[in-house]
Amino acid sequence: xxxxxxxxxxxxxxxxxxxxxxxxxxxxxxxxxxxxxxxxxxxxxxxxxxxxxxxxxxxxxxxxxxxxxxxxxxxxxxxxxxxxxxxxxxxxxxxxxxxxxxxxxxxxxxxxxxxxxxxxxxxxxxxxxxxxxxxxxxxxxxxxxxxxxxxxxxxxxxxxxxxxxxxxxxxxxxxxxxxxxxxxxxxxxxxxxxxxxxxxxxxxxxxxxxxxxxxxxxxxxxxxxxxxxxxxxxxxxxxxxxxxxxxxxxxxxxxxxxxxxxxxxxxxxxxxxxxxxxxxx
Amino acid sequence: xxxxxxxxxxxxxxxxxxxxxxxxxxxxxxxxxxxxxxxxxxxxxxxxxxxxxxxxxxxxxxxxxxxxxxxxxxxxxxxxxxxxxxxxxxxxxxxxxxxxxxxxxxxxxxxxxxxxxxxxxxxxxxxxxxxxxxxxxxxxxxxxxxxxxxxxxxxxxxxxxxxxxxxxxxxxxxxxxxxxxxxxxxxxxxxxxxxxxxxxxxxxxxxxxxxxxxxxxxxxxxxxxxxxxxxxxxxxxxxxxxxxxxxxxxxxxxxxxxxxxxxxxxxxxxxxxxxxxxxxxxxxxxxxxxxxxxxxxxxxxxxxxxx
Numbered sequence: 001x002x003x004x005x006x007x008x009x010x011x012x013x014x015x016x017x018x019x020x021x022x023x024x025x026x027x028x029x030x031x032x033x034x035x036x037x038x039x040x041x042x043x044x045x046x047x048x049x050x051x052x053x054x055x056x057x058x059x060x061x062x063x064x065x066x067x068x069x070x071x072x073x074x075x076x077x078x079x080x081x082x083x084x085x086x087x088x089x090x091x092x093x094x095x096x097x098x099x100x101x102x103x104x105x106x107x108x109x110x111x112x113x114x115x116x117x118x119x120x121x122x123x124x125x126x127x128x129x130x131x132x133x134x135x136x137x138x139x140x141x142x143x144x145x146x147x148x149x150x151x152x153x154x155x156x157x158x159x160x161x162x163x164x165x166x167x168x169x170x171x172x173x174x175x176x177x178x179x180x181x182x183x184x185x186x187x188x189x190x191x192x193x194x195x196x197x198x199x200x201x202x203x204x205x206x207x208x209x210x211x212x213x214x215x216x217x218x219x220x221x222x223x224x225x226x227x228x229x230x231x232x233x234x235x236x237x238x239x240x241x242x243x244x245x246x247x248x249x250x251x252x253x254x255x256x257x258x259x260x261x262x263x264x265x266x267x268x269x270x271x272x273x274x275x276x277x278x279x280x281x
Numbered sequence: 282x283x284x285x286x287x288x289x290x291x292x293x294x295x296x297x298x299x300x301x302x303x304x305x306x307x308x309x310x311x312x313x314x315x316x317x318x319x320x321x322x323x324x325x326x327x328x329x330x331x332x333x334x335x336x337x338x339x340x341x342x343x344x345x346x347x348x349x350x351x352x353x354x355x356x357x358x359x360x361x362x363x364x365x366x367x368x369x370x371x372x373x374x375x376x377x378x379x380x381x382x383x384x385x386x387x388x389x390x391x392x393x394x395x396x397x398x399x400x401x402x403x404x405x406x407x408x409x410x411x412x413x414x415x416x417x418x419x420x421x422x423x424x425x426x427x428x429x430x431x432x433x434x435x436x437x438x439x440x441x442x443x444x445x446x447x448x449x450x451x452x453x454x455x456x457x458x459x460x461x462x463x464x465x466x467x468x469x470x471x472x473x474x475x476x477x478x479x480x481x482x483x484x485x486x487x488x489x490x491x492x493x494x495x496x497x498x499x500x501x502x503x504x505x506x507x508x509x510x511x512x513x514x515x516x517x518x519x520x521x522x523x524x525x526x527x528x529x530x531x532x533x534x535x536x537x538x539x540x541x542x543x544x545x546x547x548x549x550x551x552x553x554x555x556x557x558x559x560x561x562x563x564x565x566x567x568x569x570x571x572x573x574x575x576x577x578x579x580x581x582x583x584x585x586x587x588x
Binding site for chain 2: 011014015017018021022024025026027028029031032035043044045046047048091092093095096098099100103104105106108111115118119120121122124125126127128129130131132133148149150151152154157181182183186207210211213214218228229230231232233235236240244247248250251252254255258259262266269270273274277278
């Protein structure tokens with residue numbers, strides 16, 4: 001049984017600590033939001049201004065209307081690419097994980113062991129050859145380059161296999177008696193019972209891809225095909241010197257969608273990340 | 282969905298193929314899409330990277346002569362590589378230690394039986410959702426020498442302005458601080474899960490024996506969390522060793538080369554100097570170092586501890 005939650009004096013230190021840590025977390029974000037409403041002169045002032053004296057939407061407007069900045073397109077690209085990537089990972093990994101978890105075939109353990117070993121190979125070693133392949137396929141600047149090269153996610157297979165193994169076999173046996181084939185067992189028994197695991201992996205790979213910088217940076221090169229993290233890097237290099245509030249506005253605006261999703265689905269996101277981070281244990 | 286006599290019939294007529302063979306064929310069919318992608322984008326790419334590392338492969342030059350281990354010899358004598366490696370090691374050590382301590386403290390505090398547990402958990406994870414782009418843009422400004430909030434705060438305790446990102450000795454710790462802010466949420470969640478796995482009776486028993494909070498932490502929490510701490514630190518080492526976005530956005534590797542990381546250097550070689558062969562050699566070396574780190578992880582983690 002859990003002890004009752006309380007705000008007793010014995011927890012004073014805990015509260016003080018959590019409040020300080022909370023401030024450490026929140027303060028940078030609040031400063032960024034607050035200074036997004038400032039003018040250039042107001043930001044470049046000592047002592048630094050915490051609250052805008054005359055709030056203005058000028059820099060937010062500027063970041064949304066500059067010809068060389070396309071926050072709207074970058075957000076759209078990031079969402080499409082991350083969604084496509086997540087779908088590709090789930091579609092490739094789930095069937096493979098089912099085969100490893102449930103089917104007997106020669107080389108099952110050997111192949112799975114080989115895949116596990118390749119987890120040790122960091123993705124950076126594949127960057128140059130895959131980049132050249134994208135170029136030769138003329139996939140540079142397309143969603144294909146953002147979605148497919150990382151889709152064979154070995155960790156995803158490993159994680160889903162862990163979950164599929166835990167599904168009781170009698171449910172599948174019942175399905176087989178009802179005439180289900182291998183695909184029926186996978187589609188009608190295993191997948192519905194592993195919805196939590198699939199959601200968790202989905203959230204994890206979505207967030208990873210949504211925030212990825214290196215690969216999208218090298219495989220996109222026109223204004224319209226960049227993703228949000230890449231766009232922010234460009235915004236920073238072009239405007240940080242002279243128009244700081246614009247840069248901060250860009251950082252703030254680009255973070256709003258994911259934060260709204262977080263506020264709505266906080267429980268699922270926290271659980272999904274914990275579950276995936278623990279490797280399904 | 283119920284038993285369909287026709288399906289049974291077709292099944293029995295097909296019984297010329299044994300059940301075993303059918304299961305095997307089904308397994309290969311389930312594996313085929315994944316394996317196709319895996320072979321092209323992982324196996325082929327790794328083999329190709331190793332092969333390329335033995336060639337003088339410049340993206341703009343048509344001739345790509347085989348040069349043996351020349352790239353690797355160049356790497357051994359490449360000062361920038363060693364600077365980048367040293368920076369990466371220092372960054373990784375600082376970030377992993379800092380992240381682990383902050384995450385553990387946060388997890389312990391958040392799992393106390395207090396009101397607002399969930400609020401703090403959700404709040405403290407927030408930076409982890411932001412992209413490195415947003416984090417970098419904001420922290421560059423916070424750490425600004427002239428107008429930054431950090432220096433403003435320090436001026437109250439009488440400190441003179443510090444050039445956080447422009448001082449060769451401070452730039453890596455500054456990037457580390459940013460990364461701790463950004464990244465402590467994930468290990469915090471792992472620690473929370475680990476802490477919730479510790480039976481409450483252990484604490485009760487220790488309290489009856491007269492143990493204070495500090496005793497409980499040192500003699501129960503820490504030893505029982507050992508596997509989780511190992512997991513967090515070793516996965517942290519692997520993650521932070523690959524640091525790229527922070528130096529790329531916040532310092533562009535500077536001042537000088539003081540914040541070059543190995544991945545940043547790989548980027549420079551392959552995508553600004555277009556030396557794909559040499560870049561492949563750098564990538565292979567990074568891979569070998571990280572594979573060594575991961576092997577340590579497997580060795581350490583496979584030692585299961587039972588209490």
